[in-house]
Amino acid sequence: MTTVHYETARGSLTAGTKAGFPLTLTALSGLSAPGREYKTLSFLGIDGQTTVSSSVRPRTVTLALERRPDCFLSASEILRILSSTGTLTIAIDERSFVLTTNQVAVPDIRRSGDFLLFTAQYVCDEPYFTEPSPRRTVCFEKQKNIRYVGGVWNLGTRSSPVVWTSTNSKKTIVNDGDAPCEPTIVLVGVGSPSDGASLEARIESEDGTILSQIVLNYAPADGETVVVNCDGRKEEGRYIRSSKNGDILSKKSSDTSLSKFRFPVGKSVFRLLYRSESGVLSAYADYAVRYEGVSLWK
Numbered sequence: 110m111t112t113v114h115y116e117t118a119r120g121s122l123t124a125g126t127k128a129g130f131p132l133t134l135t136a137l138s139g140l141s142a143p144g145r146e147y148k149t150l151s152f153l154g155i156d157g158q159t160t161v162s163s164s165v166r167p168r169t170v171t172l173a174l175e176r177r178p179d180c181f182l183s184a185s186e187i188l189r190i191l192s193s194t195g196t197l198t199i200a201i202d203e204r205s206f207v208l209t210t211n212q213v214a215v216p217d218i219r220r221s222g223d224f225l226l227f228t229a230q231y232v233c234d235e236p237y238f239t240e241p242s243p244r245r246t247v248c249f250e251k252q253k254n255i256r257y258v259g260g261v262w263n264l265g266t267r268s269s270p271v272v273w274t275s276t277n278s279k280k281t282i283v284n285d286g287d288a289p290c291e292p293t294i295v296l297v298g299v300g301s302p303s304d305g306a307s308l309e310a311r312i313e314s315e316d317g318t319i320l321s322q323i324v325l326n327y328a329p330a331d332g333e334t335v336v337v338n339c340d341g342r343k344e345e346g347r348y349i350r351s352s353k354n355g356d357i358l359s360k361k362s363s364d365t366s367l368s369k370f371r372f373p374v375g376k377s378v379f380r381l382l383y384r385s386e387s388g389v390l391s392a393y394a395d396y397a398v399r400y401e402g403v404s405l406w407k
Contacts, residue, residue: 110202111137111405113172117195122182124174131180132187135226136173140199142402143168143236165288165401168236170197170208176225184218184225191215191229198241199403206238206403235342237288237399246280248294248310249381249392278381282312282372287401289371291340292379292394298329299389306385310337312370313378320377321369324362325349328385339370340397372396 112125113134124132143166149158176187192215197208212232219226284290294310306328312320329335334352341347347367349358361367372379381392 112200113137114198114200115172115190115195116198117190117193119193120186120190121195122187122190124172131177131182133175133177134172135175136171137199137405139168139170140403140405165236167211168208168233169230170210170233171228171230174227174229175221176227178223187225187227188215188218191227194231197231197233199238201403201405202407204403205241206400207241208233208238209235237286237401238403239397239399243293243395243397245393245395246282246379247391247393248280248379249278249296249383249390278383280379282377282379282396284372284374284377284396284398286374286398288399289373290396290398291342291368291371292396293340294323294337294392294394296329296335296337296390296392298331298333298335299391300331300387302328302330302388303386306383306388309382309384310370311378311380311382312372313380315376315378317378320373321366321371323365323367323370325360325365326362327351327357327360328383328388329390331388337367339367341368 110125110127111134112123112130114123115121122132124130124134126134145163145165147160148162149160151158172191174187174191176182176184182190192213194210194213197210199206199208208231210231211234214230215227216230217226217228296308308323308325308328310323310325312322314320323337325335325337327335329351330353335349335357337349338345338347348356349361349367351357379394383390
């Protein structure tokens with residue numbers, strides 16, 4: 110079954126393809142890959158052309174809805190909601206995908222007996238679908254290694270004893286979407302860092318090659334939160350902010366580029382290095398997987 114939920118500042122509505130919904134979804138288009146635009150160059154005396162860049166086009170989604178006679182929403186309320194920009198969530202069986210609409214048109218309203226038929230068309234500047242909530246990976250945490258399992262302590266051997274705790278600062282990221290993901294990293298200080306403490310976040314290939322990195326000549330104090338936002342699609346743009354000291358973008362190294370810090374499609378390794386003689390931290394990264402198109406068919 111396919112359902113759509115449209116949330117706007119002026120209200121929301123939900124429609125489905127099966128019985129049980131006051132609004133019936135009768136048609137839905139614009140879910141496949143929206144196509145690409147290419148920039149090309151041609152040269153005198155050389156056949157053909159050279160493609161120098163490409164970009165995914167904005168997405169256009171069209172909905173057709175039927176209002177049943179027992180619908181609790183009036184025609185004017187439905188029109189008011191459909192005519193506003195907002196967030197469109199499309200649920201296909203057990204998976205949900207989200208789009209943000211930026212342009213809207215409601216070109217057709219018709220009556221068929223006791224039923225009203227609405228057609229709405231939306232243009233989405235960001236063409237990629239995302240999941241309703243970002244994925245989260247804990248990327249820096251203390252682990253207890255000595256445990257009491259089955260009546261036995263796992264203490265290791267005399268030559269290779271088990272240490273009480275260890276730091277897990279390496280995570281494998283699986284980006285199963287169609288475009289790179291730009292993460293938001295949240296760091297929380299625990300204890301006081303030493304003078305000159307620093308942080309380094311890396312994205313590496315599976316063979317250990319460094320693909321991109323962020324070097325921050327700063328470490329959060331006890332209870333301080335530092336947010337490193339690499340996603341330029343957010344309204345506030347890319348930034349590094351401290352809960353105590355505000356904007357600390359100047360604390361990054363000169364060769365650090367937030368716009369290049371992205372999880373590539375496929376598998377990669379996210380590593381966080383904390384250089385301090387005292388204090389620790391906890392950290393996680395949120396990232397939204399982006400899909401170029403979804404299918405109504407299994």
